[in-house]
Amino acid sequence: MTRDPVAPEPAGEGGQGVSGQSVLAVFAHPDDAELGCFGTLASLREVGFGVHIVSLTSGSSSSSPHAAWRTAEAKESASVIGANLVIENFVDGGLELKRETYACVAEHLSRTNPSVVITHMTGAQDHQDHETAGMAALTMAGRCTGVKLILQTEPPLMNNLFCPNFYVDITGFMPHKLAAVGQYVSERGKPYVAEQAIRDRATWWARQAETHEVTDTRYYEAFRMTKAKLHPQWLVPGLSAPAQEPLA
Numbered sequence: 015m016t017r018d019p020v021a022p023e024p025a026g027e028g029g030q031g032v033s034g035q036s037v038l039a040v041f042a043h044p045d046d047a048e049l050g051c052f053g054t055l056a057s058l059r060e061v062g063f064g065v066h067i068v069s070l071t072s073g074s075s076s077s078s079p080h081a082a083w084r085t086a087e088a089k090e091s092a093s094v095i096g097a098n099l100v101i102e103n104f105v106d107g108g109l110e111l112k113r114e115t116y117a118c119v120a121e122h123l124s125r126t127n128p129s130v131v132i133t134h135m136t137g138a139q140d141h142q143d144h145e146t147a148g149m150a151a152l153t154m155a156g157r158c159t160g161v162k163l164i165l166q167t168e169p170p171l172m173n174n175l176f177c178p179n180f181y182v183d184i185t186g187f188m189p190h191k192l193a194a195v196g197q198y199v200s201e202r203g204k205p206y207v208a209e210q211a212i213r214d215r216a217t218w219w220a221r222q223a224e225t226h227e228v229t230d231t232r233y234y235e236a237f238r239m240t241k242a243k244l245h246p247q248w249l250v251p252g253l254s255a256p257a258q259e260p261l262a
């Protein structure tokens with residue numbers, strides 16, 4: 015098939031953001047980024063990251079009778095944090111791990127030059143499109159020297175194989191996440207998009223991440239971290255990493 019993005023929608027400031035950094039979220043369907051990492055995207059936006067979301071399909075094969083709404087809903091959702099959104103036109107439910115899929119992800123990596131890449135958990139056995147999107151993103155992002163951090167999100171269903179090792183405090187960004195997920199009127203009724211389900215997950219991960227604190231009012235998103243590069247300066251407030259990394 016020829017690839018014809020149905021909604022290339024640069025929203026907000028985009029690009030590299032005022033910090034000179036960007037994050038690229040590569041997912042299979044509209045609403046995947048919102049459920050898995052929208053609080054994290056919002057927190058990165060807050061510190062000046064350009065935020066880019068790519069959905070490889072339009073989600074048109076959803077069981078929802080209003081699946082056709084998802085493209086418009088995704089645009090509204092991205093606008094909550096001024097993210098750049100592109101919805102590609104691969105077949106929903108039939109996303110294949112082939113040359114064209116890899117090439118598409120590579121194009122978006124080249125276009126956005128991210129330091130952080132977020133995608134699906136692979137091996138989760140929850141949805142074939144998630145597996146494909148995750149594999150393509152991990153493979154291509156892993157080759158990019160500029161990518162400092164690669165994270166994989168918690169699956170919405172069948173997450174018995176999900177073992178997180180990276181947590182992001184999204185307490186201040188839960189309103190953004192709920193507002194974004196709330197745009198998907200077409201998906202209402204699915205158990206994992208319910209507000210209480212989202213709060214329950216985020217509260218549970220807060221308890222895992224902050225084992226010595228009262229966490230009833232705190233929220234976290236959880237990830238599998240598959241690549242990380244660290245400059246110790248990043249851990250010290252007020253210091254920044256060297257502009258250019260020394261050659262090994």
Ligand SMILES: [Zn+2]
Nearest residue numbers: 042043046141
């Ligand atoms: Zn999905």
